[in-house]
Amino acid sequence: MSDNPVASSVRPEAEIDFEIDPEDLPDRAVRTELGPPSIIVDDVHVTYRVFGGKPVSDAGNNSLFNRLVGRTRQSVGAITQVRAVRGVSFVAYHGEAIGIVGTNGSGKSTLLRAVAGLHPPTQGRVYISGEPSLLGVNAALLKDLSGERNITIGGLALGMSQQEVAAKVQDIADFADLGDFVYLPMNAYSSGMAARLRFAISTIVTPDILMVDEALATGDAAFRKKSKERIEKIRAEAGTVFLVSHSIASVRAMCTRVIWLDQGQVRMDGDVDTVCDAYQKFIQSKKGNAKAGGKIGPATRGKGKAGKPGQRKPGQGQGKGKPTVKVAGQHKQQARPADAARPATGAIRKVDLRPATGSVRRVTPDDVRPGTGSIRRVASADGRPATGSIRRVSPDDLRPVAGPTNAGSRPATGSVRRVTPDDVRPATGTMRRVTRDDTTPSPGTLRRLTWDDTRPARSPFPEPDWGGVPETTPVMEPEPPRRPARPVPSSNNGSANGASGDGDAPARRRSWVGQRRGRSVEPAPETEAIPVVKLTDPRNGQGG
Numbered sequence: 001m002s003d004n005p006v007a008s009s010v011r012p013e014a015e016i017d018f019e020i021d022p023e024d025l026p027d028r029a030v031r032t033e034l035g036p037p038s039i040i041v042d043d044v045h046v047t048y049r050v051f052g053g054k055p056v057s058d059a060g061n062n063s064l065f066n067r068l069v070g071r072t073r074q075s076v077g078a079i080t081q082v083r084a085v086r087g088v089s090f091v092a093y094h095g096e097a098i099g100i101v102g103t104n105g106s107g108k109s110t111l112l113r114a115v116a117g118l119h120p121p122t123q124g125r126v127y128i129s130g131e132p133s134l135l136g137v138n139a140a141l142l143k144d145l146s147g148e149r150n151i152t153i154g155g156l157a158l159g160m161s162q163q164e165v166a167a168k169v170q171d172i173a174d175f176a177d178l179g180d181f182v183y184l185p186m187n188a189y190s191s192g193m194a195a196r197l198r199f200a201i202s203t204i205v206t207p208d209i210l211m212v213d214e215a216l217a218t219g220d221a222a223f224r225k226k227s228k229e230r231i232e233k234i235r236a237e238a239g240t241v242f243l244v245s246h247s248i249a250s251v252r253a254m255c256t257r258v259i260w261l262d263q264g265q266v267r268m269d270g271d272v273d274t275v276c277d278a279y280q281k282f283i284q285s286k287k288g289n290a291k292a293g294g295k296i297g298p299a300t301r302g303k304g305k306a307g308k309p310g311q312r313k314p315g316q317g318q319g320k321g322k323p324t325v326k327v328a329g330q331h332k333q334q335a336r337p338a339d340a341a342r343p344a345t346g347a348i349r350k351v352d353l354r355p356a357t358g359s360v361r362r363v364t365p366d367d368v369r370p371g372t373g374s375i376r377r378v379a380s381a382d383g384r385p386a387t388g389s390i391r392r393v394s395p396d397d398l399r400p401v402a403g404p405t406n407a408g409s410r411p412a413t414g415s416v417r418r419v420t421p422d423d424v425r426p427a428t429g430t431m432r433r434v435t436r437d438d439t440t441p442s443p444g445t446l447r448r449l450t451w452d453d454t455r456p457a458r459s460p461f462p463e464p465d466w467g468g469v470p471e472t473t474p475v476m477e478p479e480p481p482r483r484p485a486r487p488v489p490s491s492n493n494g495s496a497n498g499a500s501g502d503g504d505a506p507a508r509r510r511s512w513v514g515q516r517r518g519r520s521v522e523p524a525p526e527t528e529a530i531p532v533v534k535l536t537d538p539r540n541g542q543g544g
């Protein structure tokens with residue numbers, strides 16, 4: 001394991017707010033008579049163990065063996081120890097408002113968490129009388145819930161009953177200046193609104209010990225004024241208030257005592273003006289040094305040679321012959337030379353944008369012009385067919401391959417061409433266009449239906465009566481026995497006067513029957529007299 005006591009020093013520059021108009025906070029906190037001790041912090045150390053970090057050898061243990069071991073661990077994933085708080089001791093009293101100042105990463109938040117019991121000290125002890133209430137920027141509010149619900153949950157967590165919380169919801173929403181936003185999920189809040197709500201929830205009840213960590217930083221002047229009044233009230237009721245802030249003006253206005261932390265240690269502890277003045281001077285000297293070319297920060301890793309203050313050997317962390325910047329009389333910082341951005345071996349260097357062989361370079365318009373053997377720009381002329389190369393397809397490619405006429409659009413072997421109407425004419429063995437002729441009947445095939453196809457094959461109805469006698473009910477007269485006609489004398493044919501004798505009767509009868517059947521029946525012609533011949537049987541000679 002490696003020890004990295006200066007890890008905090010690489011944090012970005014603290015955002016120190018000197019710009020707050022003191023008129024926003026007109027009344028200075030008045031130091032009142034102090035009560036008994038509320039908190040005793042006795043030589044507290046807090047060390048974080050970070051997995052996977054790069055081990056940085058301590059200056060005191062920078063032996064060859066340690067460096068070799070450190071490098072070995074670095075390659076397999078080392079555990080880095082970050083000593084955030086290192087041996088802090090102080091006593092806080094009832095009725096005090098203590099401001100805690102320091103640059104980024106100096107251990108302010110860690111110290112508050114240790115005092116509030118949220119992070120056990122690695123070493124040392126904390127004694128406390130009363131119930132601490134830590135209000136931090138990361139206080140556990142549920143962002144998916146509305147402000148109203150968070151007020152309820154926070155109030156219950158502080159020991160209030162449901163009725164007490166319900167009665168206070170509107171007051172808290174008014175104090176945080178949320179308006180109707182109190183009914184919306186906290187996701188919809190700005191950072192300032194969320195910070196105001198956190199402060200309002202934490203101060204629903206008057207806590208014994210209130211710890212405010214940067215929660216006021218996002219508030220506007222009006223809200224800071226309200227906050228100050230509330231803090232004054234808590235302090236007046238013999239509570240103890242801790243205020244972590246980068247706003248020196250707020251600390252000056254609200255606190256009665258200030259502790260300045262630097263790299264996890266108490267650098268100064270005393271009355272407001274003395275400590276704030278010293279801290280302000282320290283910050284301004286850092287700013288001045290930064291403007292002069294030095295980098296702001298209490299210390300630098302400087303190739304792993306920067307160690308704890310007081311343990312650093314002269315010349316450590318400095319390149320040979322390179323200028324150094326002294327920060328606040330304690331930390332040494334290697335100045336960044338003006339030509340630091342020039343190419344260096346093994347480091348990030350300025351990329352040469354000119355073409356170079358085998359290196360990354362900037363692509364210029366010249367690079368995309370046609371050239372041989374490289375990626376080049378495809379010009380209009382290049383869009384014509386080429387063999388074996390990717391090219392741009394132009395409208396010309398869609399024209400017939402052979403010849404400009406339709407004839408040229410006939411199938412060609414092995415090439416894609418435009419399909420014309422000619423291509424859909426009938427051809428043998430290929431698909432062809434279907435014409436009307438294809439729909440005329442042919443034997444054994446489907447044919448066109450005509451009107452006749454729709455008439456019944458045999459009518460189910462009887463033939464209509466057209467005035468005659470139905471054939472199904474014929475009236476038959478029995479025909480009289482035929483007698484042999486008597487020979488008619490040629491002199492007396494009986495037809496001279498129109499009268500007829502008995503020989504006319506059969507003709508008349510046939511004519512009548514024919515009329516009744518509705519048919520025109522021609523009278524039978526007069527039969528001639530047939531001689532009667534008597535036949536004899538040749539076997540017995542008798543007539544038959």
Ligand SMILES: Nc1ncnc2c1ncn2[C@@H]1O[C@H](COP(=O)(O)OP(=O)(O)OP(=O)(O)O)[C@@H](O)[C@H]1O
Nearest residue numbers: 007008048050082084103104105106107108109110
């Ligand atoms: N959870 C953590 N794990 C590892 N290191 C941490 C953790 N929290 C803080 N640190 C380190 O501890 C050191 C002190 O951090 P801390 O947040 O207490 O400083 P701070 O003074 O509150 O900083 P700031 O002003 O930026 O809020 C820093 O170097 C930081 O990187």
